Amino acid sequence: MKKLFYSIALSVLVAAGSSCKKVDNYAAPNVTLKGTVTDAGTGKSLQTEQGSGTRIKLLEISWSSNPTPFYVSSFQDGTYQNTKLFAGKNVISAEGAFVPLVQVDDAGKTIVDKSQTVDVKDVTTVNFSVEPFLRIEWVGDPVLNADGTITTSFKVTRGTADPNFQQNVSDVAVFVNSNNYVGNNNYDNRYTPKLSGNDANNSVGKTLSLTTLGGALPGKRSYFIRVGARVSYGLNYYNYTDVKEVKVP
Amino acid sequence: MKKFPYIILTFLLCWTTACKKLDTLPPSIISDQDVFSSAAGVTAYMARMYSELPIEDFRYSPERGLNMFWIISPTSATTGEALSRDQNGSMQENTGLSTWSDCYRTIRDANYFSENIGKYAGNFTNDQVNNWLGEARFIRAATYFALVKRYGGVPLVDKVLKYPEQSIEELKIPRNSEEKIYDFIGTDLDYAYANLPETNQVGRANKYVAAGFKSRAMLYAGTVAKYNQISLVDGSGNRLCGIPVAKAVTYFKAAYDAAALLDGKYSLYKKAWAAGDKNAQYLNYVNMFFDASSPENIFVRQYHYPESVHGYDAYNVPRQLMGANGYSSEVNPTLDFVELFDGFPKNADGTIKTTTGGKYDLYTNTMDIFANAEPRLRATVVLPGDVMKGVSIEIRRGIYTGSSVGGINPLLPAGSTAHYPTDNIVQSANASQTPYKLPNGTTMNPAGLSGYFTGDGTNSVSGFSIRKYIVPDKPTSEVLENRSDQTWIELRYAEVLLNRAEAAVELNSLGQSDKSYLQDAFTQINAIRERGGADLLTGTANLTIDVVRKERKKELGFENKQYWDMRRWRVADKEQNSTIYRTLMPFYSANDGKYFFDARLDERNSRYTFDVRWYYEQIPQDEIQKSQNLIQNPGY
Missing domain, CATH: 2.60.40.1120 (Carboxypeptidase-like, regulatory domain)
Structure with missing residues (x-):
């Protein structure tokens, strides 16, 4: 009887011990x-x-x-x-x-x-x-004016010939921010000039120049500038230029 | 041994009696029979459905969802109506909420009722049964409306789903098109209108409630059809997000016709109103929210202390009326909201005029600038220095101690979000203030009793406080969380008139001329303006959709409607685009002994940006895991 008891206890222990083996651990994603x-x-x-x-x-x-x-x-x-x-x-x-x-x-x-x-x-x-909805090119670099504002010149053109994706241009903006993460999700609306409605839609194909708002920009710092434009399609994503830095002394 | 047959007989007898109803239900479980066979049982069943009805009332915020007592992230502080220290931006509804599953539970309750009450019809009159069926349909429609305005097309469940009789695969119901859901809501509300009684218990639907809700829902559908640009089509051609533009006229007409059904049944609240008497108009507007017999109330949700409560007063009273929980001033109307109204000096661009020739205008009291303010504004917003619960609500940013010879120049350049310079200004960090000695020898606290305090945010951060729905005579000892029980007016006649006017102007702009729509909109808007004491429209020439929308913002401000209006108009991403809202800061000039006002961008620099994706809320991930046929909305 005792022998039987011990063998059962032993097999339980073995079973318990062996179940701890980590065989099903999937490798981390790499x-x-x-x-x-x-x-x-x-x-x-x-x-x-x-x-x-x-x-x-x-x-x-x-x-x-x-x-x-x-x-x-x-x-x-x-x-x-x-x-x-x-x-x-x-x-x-x-x-x-x-x-x-x-x-x-x-x-x-x-x-x-x-x-x-x-x-x-x-x-x-x-x-x-x-094929982007809109293609935005710089026309020269942004210029720091004598009155402390910055003027940016650019040109917006259609990026696709497909008429299904040539909706009206709803917004054009020269986004200004204090760091290089700049765009519609992150900009300073005190300085950022924008066009919308017909002004935006008529901008296609022309060279435009927009000047920062709010008078002279505070000095001794850099401003990061990027032009964005969007058409009224779907989630209204913006197309952008790359980011340029303007140092204001 | 003779006894033996008797023993057997007794034994058998015991056996037969023991057989009786072994399978009875436990008496602690309430069965359909108990609920559906008496009017009292049905009332109890209805009571629960109404309490679950997804309406955005005193217990709603986008952060914490429906039926949640803690509303310190107020809805109005996401829309630009107000600023709050605890809600500093725009937001979609918190994706961790259970709104989706809660709504489907209510829909199941309504379906279950509709399918089972027929079995007990013998206990009731035909009218009773029909009324109840109408009510169940109303509840189902209102619940689907809560879903469709959030998510677009959702799975259409119009009967009780049965598991395990139906297989899991069968129960993974895909989303239906947004258009189908709105049509379904329209059909249900038509059914409700046909079957509901003329009047019903307070808090329950009558036929006009159904018509009023229909005007609301169809207006939403019409605006989505007209203004939405987002499209999501599933593999079978169901447009889950978006409604074809061609349907706009149909929906606007449905909204207009439904609103017209309430003509003569309800009226604008004007019990204390008097023509030309601004104070009477103001009092009338304040009272409207507390008069149980108001002819304007169409559908309400009642509260009653202590069993059903909210905490609106405790969270939102001005700081100087704070109750023992230490909450106050969560809703502080923005200057942008205040500037929608008439009756105070304005610049050409519609902003408040606080300077003349580059120098601040001076006033003896802070209320002087608002002396002729539109009564509706005073009744909605506590203006600095106005009276609430018998005390003047003192809102002062600080004391200006600089020289005032030749006038005071603006303290900051226009558009600045900087803090005020401290060289000529004394201010207070919190409510324990050090009085400042004025030139005339008296002392004055730098900040008002209700702020502005620069250190903690527990004050009026915008220069205004909220009056709408704050009980005017509630003692401070009762200004506590879960101690308020004023009634929420979910649908009032003013909204129906605004729905009607909006549908009419939209129909007019879509070239519909089967009725004189513009003239009708003119009448409705002027009725609302007259009651509010605003300047009346002079003709239909300038009656654009923007005029109607502005009226709606003013009339329904802080009633949790604008959150949805900004979405259905698809203007939220334009209005809230790195936007900083404006505030009005009263200063006391020590040398003049007078006040001046500085209109400025929110000093706390809270930027509001609305993500275009949020026009269709994110479907909860756990719902998609349960039912993989659900297609997520675009962009998530």
Whole structure:
């Protein structure tokens, strides 16, 4: 009887001990996905704003045909990177201020699909070439005027020939901020000049010059300037130039 | 051994009696029979549905959701109506809230009632049953409206879902189109209108409540159709976000017609109103929110201490009327809101005029600048120096001690968000103040009793305080959390008139001329302006949609309506675009013995930016995990 008791106790202990073995610990995610969203017309990376600008949409189809999307936000210069992903097969596309890569018609049929199906592993680079709604170029550098204001010259043109994405230009603005993270999500409205309505819509194709508001800018600091414009489409994303710094002595 | 048959017989007898109803329900569980077979039971069932009805009342804030007592992040401080120390920006509803699932629970309750009351119809008259069915439909429609205005198209559930009879896959109902949901709401409210009685218990729907809600819901649908630019279409062609522009006229007409059904049934509250008497008009407007017999109240939610309460007074009274919980001044109307009104000096651009020739205008009392203010403004906002609960609400930013020879120059350049310079100004960090000795020998506290204090934010941060809905005679000992029980007026006739006017002006601008829409809008707007004591419109020529919207902001300010109006008009991202709201700071000039006002940007520098994505709220992630057929709204 005692022998039986001990053998049962021993087998329970062995069972308990062996169950502690950590066999099901999945390796931490270590795969890198990176890339750039570029303007097909100019070949340059497409400028955006952080947070509510370009983002990369990942649909991991290794497990499910109807996965919940996973998003990677892009940096404001149009590049993106995530170094903590799991390896897997993904359908990848991008969303932002450009002609959508995946378009659905009113009947729910997918009419355009430029997403890429990629085996994401180790370090994978996926680039996108897109047609921005608007293309904004600097015309010279921003100028510090004698009266302490800054005048910025630029030109807004259509970035796509597709008439479905040539809605009216609703806003044009020369965003001014005290650091280089500048855009519609982050600017100083005391100084930032804006155009809207017809003024904005008539600006397409012309060289415009806008001067900062509020008189002389406080001195002994730098201002970071960036021109943005948007059309009335979807979530009204802005297109941007890159950021220029103006030092006010 | 003769006894044996008897024993068997007794034994058998016991057995048969024991068989009786072994499967009875435990008596502690209330069954359908208990609830649905008596009018009292149905009333109890209704009471719960009404209490769950998702309306944004005293117990709502975007931060903490519906039916939450703690409203220190007031809705009005997200819209620019007010500033608050605890809510410093625009926001979508907190995504961690359970609004989605709570709404579907209420919809289930309404569906369950509709499907089961028929079994007990024998106990009631036909009218009773029909009225109740109408009520259940009203509740379902109002709940769907709460969903559609947040999320766009949502799953349409019009019957009780059964698990495990129905499979999980079957119950993963995908979203329907936004248009379908609005049409469904319209149909339910039509049914409710046809079946509800003319009058009902206070707090419950009658047929005009259904019509009033329909005017509201259809107006939302019309504006979304007209102004929305966001589109989301699912694989079967259902437009989950957005309504075709072509439908705008249909919805505006439905809104207009529904509003017209209330004609003559309700009226604007004018019990104490007198033509040309600003004080009477002011008192009338204040009283409107507390008169249970007001002919303007259409649908209300009642509260009663101690079993059903809120804390509106405790959170929002001016600092000097603070109760024992230590809360006060959460809602401080912005100067931008105040400037919507008439009756005080204004610059050409509509902003308040505080200077002449670059020097501040001087006033003996802070109320002098507002001496002729629109009565509705005084009744909505406590202006600096105005009286509340018998005391003058003292709001003063500081004492200006500099020279006043030749007038006082503006303290800061226009558009500055800097703090005031301290060399010529004495100010107070908090309510324990050190009195300042004035040139005439008397002493004065640098700041008013209700602020502004530079250190803690527990004061009027905008220079104004809120009066609307603050009980005028509540003793300070009762200004406590969960001690207020004034009634919330969810739908009042003024809103129906504004719905009607807005639909009319929109129809006119869409080229509809089957009725004299513009003239009708003119009549409604002027009725509201007359009651509020505002300047009347002189003709229909200038009656644009902006005039109607401005009137709506003024009339329904701080009633948690503007939060949704800014969304459905799709103007929130324009209005709140790195916006800093304005404040009005009264100073006392020691050498003049008079006051001057500085209109400035919020000194605390709170910037408001509305993200375009928020026009459609984020569907809670846990709901998508439960039902993977739900498609998330764009941008999340």
